Amino acid sequence: MRKPFTKAWIARLVSSLYLLAPFTVTAHSDNHYGHRSDGHAPIGVMADHFHNQGEWMLTLRTMNMSMKNEKTDFTVPVTASTPLEMETQMTMLGGMYGLSDSITLMMNLPYLDREMEMLMPGMMGGAASKVTTEASGFGDLKLGGAVRLRETETDRLHTTLMLSVPTGSIDETANMAMPGAMQNEMLLAPMMQLGSGTYDLISALTYVAFQLKTSVGAQWKNVVRLDENDRDYSLPNQNQATAWLAYNVDDSFSTSIRGQYFTRAGVDKRWDVGIGANYISDGGHRIAAEYLVPVDHDTDSVMEAQDYWAIGYQYSW
Ligand SMILES: [Cu+2]
Numbered sequence: 001m002r003k004p005f006t007k008a009w010i011a012r013l014v015s016s017l018y019l020l021a022p023f024t025v026t027a028h029s030d031n032h033y034g035h036r037s038d039g040h041a042p043i044g045v046m047a048d049h050f051h052n053q054g055e056w057m058l059t060l061r062t063m064n065m066s067m068k069n070e071k072t073d074f075t076v077p078v079t080a081s082t083p084l085e086m087e088t089q090m091t092m093l094g095g096m097y098g099l100s101d102s103i104t105l106m107m108n109l110p111y112l113d114r115e116m117e118m119l120m121p122g123m124m125g126g127a128a129s130k131v132t133t134e135a136s137g138f139g140d141l142k143l144g145g146a147v148r149l150r151e152t153e154t155d156r157l158h159t160t161l162m163l164s165v166p167t168g169s170i171d172e173t174a175n176m177a178m179p180g181a182m183q184n185e186m187l188l189a190p191m192m193q194l195g196s197g198t199y200d201l202i203s204a205l206t207y208v209a210f211q212l213k214t215s216v217g218a219q220w221k222n223v224v225r226l227d228e229n230d231r232d233y234s235l236p237n238q239n240q241a242t243a244w245l246a247y248n249v250d251d252s253f254s255t256s257i258r259g260q261y262f263t264r265a266g267v268d269k270r271w272d273v274g275i276g277a278n279y280i281s282d283g284g285h286r287i288a289a290e291y292l293v294p295v296d297h298d299t300d301s302v303m304e305a306q307d308y309w310a311i312g313y314q315y316s317w
Helices: 007-019
Strands: 056-069 083-100 104-119 127-140 141-151 155-165 173-175 183-187 199-211 212-226 236-246 254-265 268-283 285-299 303-316
Touching: 083 303, 104 155, 127 173, 254 285, 268 303
Parallel strands: none
Antiparallel strands: 056 083, 056 303, 083 104, 104 127, 104 141, 141 155, 155 199, 173 183, 199 212, 212 236, 236 254, 254 268, 268 285, 285 303
């Protein structure tokens, strides 16, 4: 279990970002929060907002996650192929369109690049060897929309519902042969595949409240697998609760801190914390970045998350 962020460290981060915020409340900001630098959640939060009728938005974001085997005892020779490290790079193209002030249509298409380094046991007492497996291609297409439940001058609440269509491959293989041995093409593990192979329902509820210089938000999100895939499994259902605090440094720049609780049914529970920044410019351009690390992890998998980062560009008109 890794605890890179101590409580004192987090307290220092929070105080430096937030307690320096001016307490003197001046005139009411005439900015609609959609145009505030913290008008969108930290970039790692999906489906955090909705649009007014006729508004379009395109998002290009790239997210990176690295994992490491922290459970296997490597002081004794491995007897089966054992994962060492894994890295996933996901680049996602997203589109949003305000069908009305109450309903926003949304689509998302990820492109994935996964790489895993594995340790293969030596044959007939020989030394173990490292093999790198790789899978890349389009993932599962997500289609759906957001429904506005509440919108005032200072807060908003909406729900999103998306259907994940199994466009991503679950048939990725790699050559796992020992050097000099015969080809041995093997199916990669589910975590290395590009899609879930199932139709999944993704639902979320998001609330954000805006003060003069700060905003607070929270989102609950749930992923339910609706069936079993062609290879007779389904990935675990997911639950995710996250909350963030953002501070507007000025009209175009905001910083954020965020906490996240994530579960995969029957597999793991994880707490993450992170920091982010949003920059918005005239003409509807927005650039944002976020970095998160797990602070607590309880998992049945040998692979444990190390860190995540996301960088995104959004253009709306
Ligand atoms: Cu949008």
